[in-house]
Amino acid sequence: MTGFFSIDSVARNTLETAALIYEPLLADSLEAIVPTGGETWTAEFDDPSTGFVTSLVDLNVPEDTLMVFVGARNLPAASLG
Secondary structure: OHHHHOOOOHHHHHHHHHHHHHHHOOOOOOOOOOOOOOOOOEEEEOOOOOOOOEEEOOOOOOOOOOOOOOOOOOOOOOOOO
């Protein structure tokens, strides 16, 4: 279901509204993750669009940023979403 959030404005607006509600509740200060020199790391997560594990090597994350990976896919009939 590639492009789900770009073609479905209701889904996109709902996600953006959730961000507006929860953002003020996150009061922590987060340092940036910027691998340099010999430092390295791998972010691994279940891709919400495929259900398969995805690995991103040396992902740069700006300070005070929480990354949320969002996607959509068809689930089997007996699945709860």
